[in-house]
Amino acid sequence: MESLQDFIMIDPSKKVSDEELQAWRAEVDRKDQEKLQQDILKNKRRYYRRDSLWGTSGEQTFSFEQWEPSMQRNVKKAHAVKEQAIALFKKLRVGDNFNIMLMGTAGNGKTALVLAIMNALQRFSHRTVMFVSVVDLRELVMHDFADYEAERKQNRVERSMREVDVLILDDFGSEAGGMNNVGSATERLQQFWFRVAEARQAKTKDGKKRFSTIITTNNKRSDLERMYNSKIVSRLVTKKPENQIVFAGLEDVRE
Numbered sequence: 001m002e003s004l005q006d007f008i009m010i011d012p013s014k015k016v017s018d019e020e021l022q023a024w025r026a027e028v029d030r031k032d033q034e035k036l037q038q039d040i041l042k043n044k045r046r047y048y049r050r051d052s053l054w055g056t057s058g059e060q061t062f063s064f065e066q067w068e069p070s071m072q073r074n075v076k077k078a079h080a081v082k083e084q085a086i087a088l089f090k091k092l093r094v095g096d097n098f099n100i101m102l103m104g105t106a107g108n109g110k111t112a113l114v115l116a117i118m119n120a121l122q123r124f125s126h127r128t129v130m131f132v133s134v135v136d137l138r139e140l141v142m143h144d145f146a147d148y149e150a151e152r153k154q155n156r157v158e159r160s161m162r163e164v165d166v167l168i169l170d171d172f173g174s175e176a177g178g179m180n181n182v183g184s185a186t187e188r189l190q191q192f193w194f195r196v197a198e199a200r201q202a203k204t205k206d207g208k209k210r211f212s213t214i215i216t217t218n219n220k221r222s223d224l225e226r227m228y229n230s231k232i233v234s235r236l237v238t239k240k241p242e243n244q245i246v247f248a249g250l251e252d253v254r255e
């Protein structure tokens with residue numbers, strides 16, 4: 001950093017006016033603030049990366065540049081879902097908050113496209129993002145009662161899921177098969193979802209949504225409502241058509 005001495009010494013004969021000194025101080029303060037904000041963001045991102053749950057395939061990345069519309073027979077549709085995802089990313093980027101749903105059958109590219117949104121937010125915005133494979137989450141929450149290590153991890157993950165700007169829930173609905181079973185573990189999972197859903201619907205003082213939640217799912221909204229409590233679904237899953245990316249007409253591109 002520049003020192004006050006150097007600044008004053010540029011021209012010893014020149015007297016530094018109060019205004020100049022004040023302007024210099026303000027500039028130094030601004031730079032300090034900026035650096036501080038960057039350090040805080042870097043730290044937060046480290047935590048959200050640590051608490052992300054990636055499923056069996058481990059940490060994955062994908063970007064809009066890698067999206068190949070020609071992998072699909074319906075090239076036009078494959079192009080359209082990407083354009084819609086980019087448009088939604090641009091709104092998230094400037095701090096708008098709303099929920100997004102990517103809906104379609106297996107192998108359509110839902111996870112790939114949601115990873116592209118995540119990648120773009122990390123590269124081109126100050127917003128924090130966390131990826132949660134819902135199947136992994138179920139395993140984490142339904143751990144053994146005496147497993148304190150798992151308990152601690154669950155608490156960390158829950159806190160991050162409640163506080164991150166943009167929360168991605170990958171394969172929402174896929175873990176809910178046993179959700180209506182009675183039993184303390186299922187009860188715990190249900191309670192977990194309640195707390196997260198409640199936190200995610202928080203509003204700012206001026207009544208705007210504070211957080212965004214993005215889900216990918218193979219299920220219809222009505223299926224999700226049957227699987228989870230409808231309060232959970234209404235808080236996490238958007239009803240707005242413009243925020244739903246529907247993959248109908250696209251195929252399974254896995255080999």
Ligand SMILES: Nc1ncnc2c1ncn2[C@@H]1O[C@H](COP(=O)(O)OP(=O)(O)O)[C@@H](O)[C@H]1O
Pocket residue numbers: 062066067068069071072078104105106107108109110111112113216253254
């Ligand atoms: N349009 C595309 N361009 C490039 N790769 C794609 C595309 N669609 C899917 N893939 C790749 O195909 C595989 C299956 O896609 P995935 O996103 O996992 O599907 P889903 O989540 O809908 O089941 C992944 O490896 C993904 O990266």
Ligand SMILES: [Mg+2]
Pocket residue numbers: 110111112170171216
């Ligand atoms: Mg997927």
